[in-house]
Amino acid sequence: MFRAAEYKGQRAIAVAPCVPISPAVGEVQIQVSHCGICGTDLHLFHGNMDHRVTLPQVIGHESSGTISALGEGVVDWEVGDRVTVRPLAPCGDCSTCRRGHSHVCPNLKFIGIDAPGAMQGLWTIPAHTLHRLPAALSLLDAALVEPIAVACHDVRMGRVTSGEFAVVIGGGPIGALVALVARHHGARVVVTEINPFRVQLLREMGLEVLDPRTTDVPAFVQVETERDGADVVFEVSGSASGAELMTKLGRVRARIVVVAVFPKPVLVDLHKMFWKEQEMIGTRVYEPVDFDEAIALLTAGEVPFRSLITGVYPLDDVQKGLVEMEQGADVMKTLVDCSS
Amino acid sequence: MFRAAEYKGQRAIAVAPCVPISPAVGEVQIQVSHCGICGTDLHLFHGNMDHRVTLPQVIGHESSGTISALGEGVVDWEVGDRVTVRPLAPCGDCSTCRRGHSHVCPNLKFIGIDAPGAMQGLWTIPAHTLHRLPAALSLLDAALVEPIAVACHDVRMGRVTSGEFAVVIGGGPIGALVALVARHHGARVVVTEINPFRVQLLREMGLEVLDPRTTDVPAFVQVETERDGADVVFEVSGSASGAELMTKLGRVRARIVVVAVFPKPVLVDLHKMFWKEQEMIGTRVYEPVDFDEAIALLTAGEVPFRSLITGVYPLDDVQKGLVEMEQGADVMKTLVDCSS
Numbered sequence: 001m002f003r004a005a006e007y008k009g010q011r012a013i014a015v016a017p018c019v020p021i022s023p024a025v026g027e028v029q030i031q032v033s034h035c036g037i038c039g040t041d042l043h044l045f046h047g048n049m050d051h052r053v054t055l056p057q058v059i060g061h062e063s064s065g066t067i068s069a070l071g072e073g074v075v076d077w078e079v080g081d082r083v084t085v086r087p088l089a090p091c092g093d094c095s096t097c098r099r100g101h102s103h104v105c106p107n108l109k110f111i112g113i114d115a116p117g118a119m120q121g122l123w124t125i126p127a128h129t130l131h132r133l134p135a136a137l138s139l140l141d142a143a144l145v146e147p148i149a150v151a152c153h154d155v156r157m158g159r160v161t162s163g164e165f166a167v168v169i170g171g172g173p174i175g176a177l178v179a180l181v182a183r184h185h186g187a188r189v190v191v192t193e194i195n196p197f198r199v200q201l202l203r204e205m206g207l208e209v210l211d212p213r214t215t216d217v218p219a220f221v222q223v224e225t226e227r228d229g230a231d232v233v234f235e236v237s238g239s240a241s242g243a244e245l246m247t248k249l250g251r252v253r254a255r256i257v258v259v260a261v262f263p264k265p266v267l268v269d270l271h272k273m274f275w276k277e278q279e280m281i282g283t284r285v286y287e288p289v290d291f292d293e294a295i296a297l298l299t300a301g302e303v304p305f306r307s308l309i310t311g312v313y314p315l316d317d318v319q320k321g322l323v324e325m326e327q328g329a330d331v332m333k334t335l336v337d338c339s340s
Numbered sequence: 341m342f343r344a345a346e347y348k349g350q351r352a353i354a355v356a357p358c359v360p361i362s363p364a365v366g367e368v369q370i371q372v373s374h375c376g377i378c379g380t381d382l383h384l385f386h387g388n389m390d391h392r393v394t395l396p397q398v399i400g401h402e403s404s405g406t407i408s409a410l411g412e413g414v415v416d417w418e419v420g421d422r423v424t425v426r427p428l429a430p431c432g433d434c435s436t437c438r439r440g441h442s443h444v445c446p447n448l449k450f451i452g453i454d455a456p457g458a459m460q461g462l463w464t465i466p467a468h469t470l471h472r473l474p475a476a477l478s479l480l481d482a483a484l485v486e487p488i489a490v491a492c493h494d495v496r497m498g499r500v501t502s503g504e505f506a507v508v509i510g511g512g513p514i515g516a517l518v519a520l521v522a523r524h525h526g527a528r529v530v531v532t533e534i535n536p537f538r539v540q541l542l543r544e545m546g547l548e549v550l551d552p553r554t555t556d557v558p559a560f561v562q563v564e565t566e567r568d569g570a571d572v573v574f575e576v577s578g579s580a581s582g583a584e585l586m587t588k589l590g591r592v593r594a595r596i597v598v599v600a601v602f603p604k605p606v607l608v609d610l611h612k613m614f615w616k617e618q619e620m621i622g623t624r625v626y627e628p629v630d631f632d633e634a635i636a637l638l639t640a641g642e643v644p645f646r647s648l649i650t651g652v653y654p655l656d657d658v659q660k661g662l663v664e665m666e667q668g669a670d671v672m673k674t675l676v677d678c679s680s
Contacts, residue, residue, distance in 0.1 A: 095568040096592045104592050104617050157617075228435040235610075243610065252436045252444050258610050265607040270575075270583065273622035274598050277444050277497075280620035282613035 002121020162186025342461020502526025
């Protein structure tokens with residue numbers, strides 16, 4: 001009855017019957033409701049993570065669902081509980097974990113890459129990954145918790161405070177979420193983006209958007225900050241032009257948050273960092289507190305996160321959704337109905 | 341009687357009679373004792389700062405001396421006081437100054453570049469730049485206060501704590517001072533350097549030195565930190581290879597302190613910064629507290645700073661000293677006797 005979207009290698013996703021796994025000690029089984037398609041899934045679809053996956057591999061890690069079975073030793077949860085999943089399984093034993101940074105443990109298993117993911121009807125995962133959903137939050141919306149938690153982590157690591165001037169370079173799903181969360185924290189936020197569909201969508205959410213090809217962004221920031229510079233810059237584009245721009249935009253002692261995945265070393269103006277004593281902060285995934293904040297923000301309903309959902313596809317259309325992302329079609333965040 | 345070393349442009353330093361300037365309101369005149377030759381002076385000698393200097397320009401900013409005259413309104417100082425000079429004149433009025441970062445004020449005048457420097461018998465400067473020297477500290481040693489203050493600033497910005505593992509990339513005068521100060525703060529310090537004379541001198545001060553051409557520095561750090569990585573990395577070489585090395589050496593959440601002047605953008609592995617959530621910190625010059633610490637460290641005499649002094653030249657030999665630095669001769673820190 002339940003089905004699963006499996007990566008088969010060679011740019012192919014196939015839908016196959018879901019093979020339910022009985023939860024072992026400390027595990028739970030979830031009946032998955034929805035799962036977002038992420039840029040990481042596209043990266044995986046392109047074969048860039050073939051060394052990490054086991055074919056056929058069920059993908060997906062931006063999930064919501066309902067607990068359908070409990071393994072032994074799981075005491076804080078019951079069948080029927082509505083949950084989202086923080087898809088990280090750290091080793092718990094290395095120096096990074098002992099220092100409290102288990103979310104970036106060098107031995108981290110990312111569930112959905114290094115272990116089977118959420119795009120299936122029944123999914124078995126460790127209970128320590130669960131976050132409880134409030135009754136007021138729909139399971140559809142809750143599939144946004146994971147990417148919102150990324151943004152909450154980025155904004156927290158960037159120490160954004162009320163009244164600050166923030167620039168987000170790149171207005172894709174994560175850039176848009178960073179902008180919305182930073183704005184909610186009281187910052188004035190300017191987003192740079194070139195895709196016309198995304199520009200339009202961001203503007204509909206009330207965000208200030210600049211096209212860096214037609215606007216001199218550093219000059220704009222200088223004028224708007226009275227020749228001071230941005231307090232915080234988020235590099236979410238992963239582009240050479242973004243890396244060039246980031247040090248130009250920040251003021252003295254600005255924080256530059258590196259959110260994007262840069263596939264190879266890129267030119268950075270270290271002289272500007274030195275001259276202005278700027279700080280650059282690498283940020284990855286999230287910590288439990290970021291999931292807590294994401295759930296609270298989504299539930300409060302004050303931020304228009306739902307506007308980012310541009311499609312809800314059945315499992316059969318996962319590959320279509322990936323190809324649309326790849327081609328730069330008019331999409332922002334595509335969700336998958338995993339009960340379909 | 342007194343003389344001055346003047347930059348005349350076109351790679352030329354000439355010695356001319358010193359023209360004493362009566363101190364104006366808020367200024368003092370100093371009888372300069374000693375002044376160190378800095379990499380910045382070499383940069384200036386090469387013509388790279390011709391847009392900032394007024395020819396002929398007396399150079400030098402690593403000074404010690406004795407107050408010889410007071411301008412009006414100077415109440416905290418007396419003729420005969422032994423002092424060193426923090427050669428910064430910020431505007432005091434911009435957003436950076438108002439935020440408390442006047443040492444990197446965008447309108448900063450650096451005395452010795454934007455205003456006449458210390459390599460002269462009598463030097464007139466604002467009284468707000470003065471730091472008092474303890475009686476136990478010689479005026480010769482006190483010429484090291486300024487570069488030691490740079491190192492104190494770098495170590496403080498890098499938040500080095502006791503028991504940490506630090507790598508200093510580049511063992512010239514500033515790298516050596518950063519290493520000595522970080523070690524004094526309780527860190528285990530490894531320096532990378534290729535110049536044989538400097539390697540030898542650093543080892544004589546008890547520092548651990550690696551030649552990155554013959555040692556796999558990342559592998560060494562992995563072994564020595566039990567596969568963890570360095571807590572803090574100081575990039576003091578300003579080289580492409582240093583910029584490549586810095587992200588490799590740090591652990592998760594390592595601090596990477598950018599001390600060097602990189603003349604142009606350089607390739608940086610932002611993916612490693614992202615993956616390990618590393619933090620990069622640009623640092624420049626110093627704040628008053630760094631001068632305070634430098635004076636205290638020098639006076640306590642527990643750190644072998646004096647070993648860095650490889651020559652004390654008369655004013656006539658300033659150009660010789662610059663050319664020796666340029667040619668990579670067997671020098672570390674050359675001082676100039678400004679009473680000569």
